[in-house]
Amino acid sequence: MSEKIYGAMDRRNLLKVLGLSAAAIGGSSALSGCSGLQGAGNATGSGVLKIGFVSPQTGPLASFATADNFVVEKVQEALRNGFMAGGSNRKIEIIVKDTQSSATRASSVTKELITQDQVDFIVGSGTPGTTNPVSDQCEAAGVPNVSTITPWEAWFHGRGGKPGEGFKYTTTFFFGMQEFADCFTPMWERIGASNRNVAALWPDDSDANAFRAGLTPLAAAKGFKMIDGGAYQNGASDFSSSIAKFKAENAEIFTCTPIPPDFQTFWKQAAQQGYRPKLATVAKVMLFPSEAEALGNLTKNIACAVWWSPSHPYTSSLDGTTARQLSDGFTEKSGKQWTQALGSVYSLFEVAVDSFKNASDPKDKEDVADKLRNLKTTGMSGPLDFTTGPQPGIALLRPVGGQWRPGTKFPWDITVVDNTPNKDIPIGAELGSTSA
Template sequence: MRRRTLLKGLGLSALAATGCGTSIRGSGPTGEDRIVIGFVSPRTGPLAGFASGDSFIVDTVRRTQAFAGGITSGGRKYPVEIVVKDTQSDPNRASQVARELILQDRADLIVTSSTPETTNPVATVCETQGVPCVSAVVPWQAWYFARQADPAKPQPFTYTTMFFFGVEQFGGCFVPMWERVPSSKAVAGMFPNDADGNAFRSAWPDIIEDAGYRWVDGGSYTNGTTDYSSMISAFREADCEIFINAPIPPDFNTMWKQAAQQGFRPKLATVAKVLLFPADTEALGDLVNNIATDSWWGPYMPYTSSLDGSTAKALAEAYQAASGKQWLQTLGSTYSLFEVAHQAFTAVDAPHDRKAVAAQLRRLSYTGISGPLDWTKGPVPGVAIQQPVGVQWKKGKDFPYEMVVVDNTLNPAVPVGADLTPTNP
């Protein structure tokens, strides 16, 4: 991966459908020496789709014997309290609730998830206050470089760590799918004039060029644009048969419907930032069929919980039974945050020794519900990488559309569920 590409990937994130949630407080008795874990996520606001399974996961984790029976650290068993905070999808509030967890709840560790707007302010507060923190569902470049005083000369963090993937994994996930569809090798890019769009616009040309494809930028546009005719015309004139993007979901929905009306039907659409969750498919209906995206967790993952041995499939099915809704990728990520917390606390002599817990996080290596996570391998200190698979939305049996694995180039342990099918034959 080129150095300049890494630095260009600072703004990668994703938006999702809205949802709702309420704060949950752990059951540890007040005044008793206990382990306090703070959990920060966007339970309400425009990013709430990411957190729509959080209540279920927190309840599930708290019922496991690993947590309900207390965590043994340094030969002593401690009751555990989980304190949940909602950022309301606001970075400023994310900072505020992180401070509350540290100063009022006396958190021993804070875990946080879902986009840089959530994880970065929380991690920054934790690093400043000397409190261990684990982040997830944030591209690592966006988490690591964007928090540096000088991104060109990055310095390792002491208290903050994370797991997910980054620009190179997007390329490693999408390009193999392109290779399986004969095309003109012209790639259309739909990237808005915002932090995420500009980061993708900067990072993708290197990946595309190295893979032997030709880049066609649809042009920088303002979020909320309603007419994409000029972009669609440019893609058609350039004979683009591969499509990538990083827009907010409503804009993609508008553009994709106009593309169908105006005859732009790329052979394969590989999308980022949109269509991550089942709710995202509703607005498109049949137009979502065979659109491809990345998947970092799902019931098809051959992984089991390090807390109670349950499988990824069992976790997804339990969520569906409890909620009546389709599983979503962030279930695994949120669950893994608490696995990581458990791993760290059980490996130290004193759970309230923040330096010791933070040091353990930086050298942690284990396998759990999200598969193998190894902080000793990098790519930079404090970061563990997941390997996503390529999936397509296809008509399902239990739900209108379901994610099906069609490419496992980056993660051969995940079985392929179907052949990759052109989005538009």
């Protein structure tokens, strides 16, 4: 069962309460395969607020969800004593659903959360293939929702958002094409390329189409020319034609928005075919250590947007945990390296809790959705203001430029090399060439 429930009565305690042995009901389908209890025996009443969490924990987008279960446990720990909302103490139950990296499944598990689990709020993370179908289901059903790690244009325009109006129940926080341009172009300017041609590897999907339409004119305004390698289908295995085009145009700067497996294939083929740009600034990929390790030496100095790191000067609004403490806690418990998603996913729950707290009745979805759309808060992701974004219900982050460098404790680390968009973030090293 691809569902985990946090905050509910677990199997062992339920059996104790019922006075039954495990053998007596060992075959019960109501309990098997879950880390908590759904339905009967779960003391969920007016004092319990249920949050559904949808993310791609398996499949080609699984790197986006590496830290998800750890974050959920940390949120449950921070809220173990509950919080005041609507005049009484409330407890949180979190139900986690895995999309298996499928947009269709993202939609179906969201329906389950709404109709079967009857959640009060839904959060989602990890590219438009997750966030858009989740938000669509929430908007249709009137369930408050916040999402992250999707360019806002892909989320807003990809769902048919009306400019100036937005959505009633669904919101997002991340950044968009202007922020990508503000992050990438300072590095493009500094790398010393012989021309201003930028190779762009963009598939035919909602993420890449947002970049194709949005980043191209922003780059042109800075004097850069996008060399589009062609709108290929996700899952492609041969990028020779795109590589040949980039080489013919002598595009010494490179950018892209593929799914992670496709970038791995492209980058290896590019090296084999003699295409090594001076600077690669990538989006949607190379955000997580597992991808860096998979490329080995080809990882060095690949640049990406860094929206959260242990060195960000932000703290939890739930219990005061710092970014560094959250990062170190994840590594200590999992043995794995921190990922940028740690901060964003944590903030999903901060936003949900603040929306509950601000509502007169946290069980009133209309009230909670209104407070969500008008929320101003500060937490693990820094300041989030859903009232002044590019569209109603959108809060913007300000990413800085980072590059992958050989690490000490782990094979590769992201180091901030340009903080032009956000001077609050300290620089850790000088900008280097990807082809060095």
